[in-house]
Amino acid sequence: MKLKKLAVLTLAAAMAAGTLVGCASNKKTETTGAEQKTEAAETTTAKAGDTAEAKGQIYYLNFKPEVADIWVELAGKYTEETGVPMKVQTAAAGTYEQTLKSEVAKKEPPTLFQINGPIGYKSWAKYCKDLKDSTIYSHLVDKDMAVKDGDGVYGIPYVVEGYGIIYNDAIMKKYFALDGAKAKSMEEINNFASLKAVAEDMQARKADLGIEGVFASTSFAPGEDWRWQTHLANLPVYYEYKDDNVSDKDVLDFKYADNYKNIFDLYINNSCTDPKMVGAKTVEDSMAEFALGKVAMVQNGNWGWGQVSGVDGNTVKEEDVKFLPIYTGVNGEEKQGLCIGTENFFSINSQAKEEDQQASLDFLEWLFTSNTGKDYVTNKLGFIAPFDTFAANEKPTDPLAKEIDRYMNNKDLYSVSWNFTSFPSQTFKDNFGASLLEYAQGGKDWKAVVDDMKADWANEKAMTK
């Protein structure tokens, strides 16, 4: 009797337990459109013999969710033009490494994927094909941008991106018109001292300007702190590398820590959000605040344009969206431009089938040299492509991309390169982000933040050797 009851209960429990664990979210967005097309292509070619086999097929694992649909469309277009089956899958934001790890182990692994720089290359070295003889590498304008190891070239950058402080020109003009404004035009803001004076004065007169704060929220929700622990942290690291003339260090002195503190304090103290509340803010929140005209400035890159223009009730006009370099109080920073670089490098899976590797190379060539391909790259994907096949007029037309172009073509200014690709590990970034959050909330003093950051850097570099 007891046994039977127990058995019934256990069964019921087991069933219900299924509901408890049955919540694994689907992290990948399947691109059925492309797959259907792929299947269709396969069936048509199957009749004609094994020609499709010889041509190979392409499977691209996409990193950028914001352009996922465009990639699917592009894959369909490519299959239509060449008959080569192509499948695209997109990893959800922040899950690229996870998705890639499981996809690569499958029977039909991605043939084309991306690595995020030298650190990413370290973990995928066994899978990266040497591309030094490829056509696409020969078209790369700046060969130093590629990920290299010895003589080989293993990652080819496909997009140039830039970040800085995005500002709303309409609000700035309103401020400049006020009595006793600390500056009369954007040209006068060319170092940290002038930025600080203007920002603090604007914060004090926010009611007159109709804003809630100068800077958008310093987002620190879980997984939303990359603008600070990666992008902003790039500046002190850049200057330190530059002083020592190196591109990587096992032990970081973090000697520009005070400069980091300058700008970080300015962000959190002149914001629309109380520093104690930043732990719940996301990047999207910050971009929305900017789009709705609640704040005048937000630190982000040109990829953020979509987030600004896509917000409902957006009050920012396209011509008012401009970039300002991130000034931190370093000597000679009047000549500093935006932070320009990339962490998107194409790699070809060296362990995929030979013909699939070739098919992927052919696809890259098509994408960056043919007219259809180039049209997609500049106008739909919105990429500033670093290849010599793109003429001066073949550039994206969104306001932030134009701003990047303006800064890059200004010969008086120097760009800050992206050195965060040499940051030791995700764990390092996460820990630094957590420290910054505690500092913002008032729970940690700055010296501890700096000490922990340096210790962590050395530690993580040693552990991932």
Next chain:
Amino acid sequence: MQKSMKRYFPIFVLPTLAAFTVAFLYPFIIGIYLSFTEFTTVKDASWVGISNYKKIFMDRNFINALIFTVKFTIVSVVSINTLGFLLAYVLTRGIKGTNLFRTVFFMPNLIGGIVLGYVWQLLLNGILARFGVTLSFSAKYGFWGLVILMNWQLIGYMMIIYIAGLQNVPGEMIEAARIDGATRFQILKQIMIPMVMPSFTICLFLTLTNSFKLFDQNLALTAGGPGRQTSMLALDIYSTFYGRVGWEGVGQAKATVFFLMVAVISLTQLTLTRRKEVEN
């Protein structure tokens, strides 16, 4: 009956066994093997012996996660079972609308962990905002947030199991006790609780293991923040696996150790509570 059961046993057991082998046994064995290797994907493993196990304690994260998990498990097992049993007790007294209450209390259990985590994050942050802080302000907010979430989700489920147990207590027994002059509390303590001991076994097992290996809710509610302070064991394994180049094997080694811990704890609990069960 018995004979034919025996004859068809292999046929009936085969589908489940096959599924179990493919989806559980095989990955499990591969997992143990991988904990002794260094790898990027499961296909390119190279043997490194026990060095992964030595690395487990190189950062303090694992120990911190263990301490946090143990604290969380103790608090939530006690609170979930107490509240679940109380609800079951109340809802077997024949109050009006019993069925409605039972349904309502059971419903949270049907929502997945990730969704629950995000919903509660919004709710709790909304409440904490009145005091000018957020969930990630300090580890104790994250801890109590998780406890509240877990209680809300599991109480109803445990309640159903306790109700099933309570309904099986023979009415004559209680009536006899009442005639003998037993108070309500005495009936509860001397008759009901011993009689529903099998339910306790199951509920304790479920709450213990579910709390100990909690992942989704942890990931969605706090993601370990601030820092790694509210990271439980499963989440720590996950972040070890993805957090550093070349540390995948260490994550796997942590997972093996984790498995051993869960097995030992739950088996101990099962033997202990089984001993208290009585025949009716």
